Amino acid sequence: MKAYRFPDCDTPILVGRKVAVLGGGNVAMDSARTALRLGAGESWIVYRRSKVELPARHEEVENAEEEGVKFAFLTYPLRIIYDDNYWVTGMECIRCELGAPDASGRRRPVPIKGSEYIMNVDTVVVAIGQGPNPLVPRTTKGLECNKRGNIVADLDTGVTSKAGVYAGGDIVTGAATVILAMGAGRAAAKSIHEYLTAK
Ligand SMILES: Cc1cc2nc3c(=O)[nH]c(=O)nc-3n(C[C@H](O)[C@H](O)[C@H](O)COP(=O)(O)OP(=O)(O)OC[C@H]3O[C@@H](n4cnc5c(N)ncnc54)[C@H](O)[C@@H]3O)c2cc1C
Incomplete structure (x- = not known):
């Protein structure tokens, strides 16, 4: 795994071989593209609805696709799997289908029973909303x-x-x-x- 270490880099980070970014907004697109630019082998957007419902701006999605970001639509992350040293070794996901619209007017993702699978990733970026540091x-x-x-x-x-x-x-x-x-x-x-x- 490639590392950007202090003092060469102000914000030390490790770059994953296979990165999953959870969320479908502009920040998710930015994170997934940045992961690739930093040297990640693969970068995936994991989003529980379909492409039509992506909240990111259209051009952000297009640019992400052009840059090589991959999309796992209708996919809901269930848990992050890690080893004894708390390094991420995978993520359990379940496939979804779209049901009736929810309060937001968008069709609700409904998990498909028995469709659980393990996504082989070593880095997970959570890009589903921002809140202040308390x-x-x-x-x-x-x-x-x-x-x-x-x-x-x-x-x-x-x-x-x-x-x-x-x-x-x-x-x-x-x-x-x-x-x-x-x-x-x-x-x-x-x-x-x-x-x-x-x-
Ligand atoms: C992935 C992503 C993409 C974005 N893309 C865009 C974009 O394209 N265009 C755009 O206009 N906006 C974008 N934004 C939003 C933009 O980054 C923020 O609105 C902006 O950075 C806010 O600036 P800030 O100085 O208020 O906070 P921040 O940039 O968050 O800076 C706060 C700083 O305070 C530090 N800090 C926190 N707690 C402490 C503490 N206790 N002691 C000392 N330091 C502390 C933090 O480490 C951080 O460096 C994006 C945001 C994200 C997350």
Whole structure:
């Protein structure tokens, strides 16, 4: 398995020979393509519905296909299998068929009894939604968070409920975009400067 190690790489990672990415959104497509570019032998999107229901943008799917990402549609992961040292050695999946539409209006994936099989993978990337890291809110007294765990901050200034603490980007808005995070960083930097230079 290829490794990108510190200090050659700021974020050390191991690159799998066969990677499974769970999910069907833009982040899943990005993860699967990135795995290939880093040197993975095979990269699979594992998605429980069919191609028609993929939530990713059309061009993201097309680009993933062009780049060599493979798709396991109508496939539901049941469990990740690992060895004594907790290295991933496979993933048990079950095949699905589409049933009646659910609350989201999309046809619900229904597992087909007896169709379980083991997918031979050594890396699994979970790309099914993003949530805030609970560490900072949990350890910082007086920092107000909403029920999703996002820090409550003024969007124009980054000011939070705790004096001298500023926040912006995904931790405040929830999953958004680079440009919004950069704008929030800039606004917060201005507020921090004013705070530090105020008499
Ligand atoms: C796979 C993927 C693809 C994406 N593609 C796009 C795209 O194409 N275009 C786009 O606009 N957006 C994209 N996004 C969204 C975009 O990456 C985010 O909106 C953006 O990075 C948010 O920036 P941020 O600075 O708020 O948070 P982050 O980029 O998440 O940065 C937060 C940083 O804080 C660090 N951190 C966390 N806790 C602590 C701690 N306790 N102490 C110290 N450091 C800590 C983290 O390690 C991280 O480096 C994508 C997101 C993902 C996951």
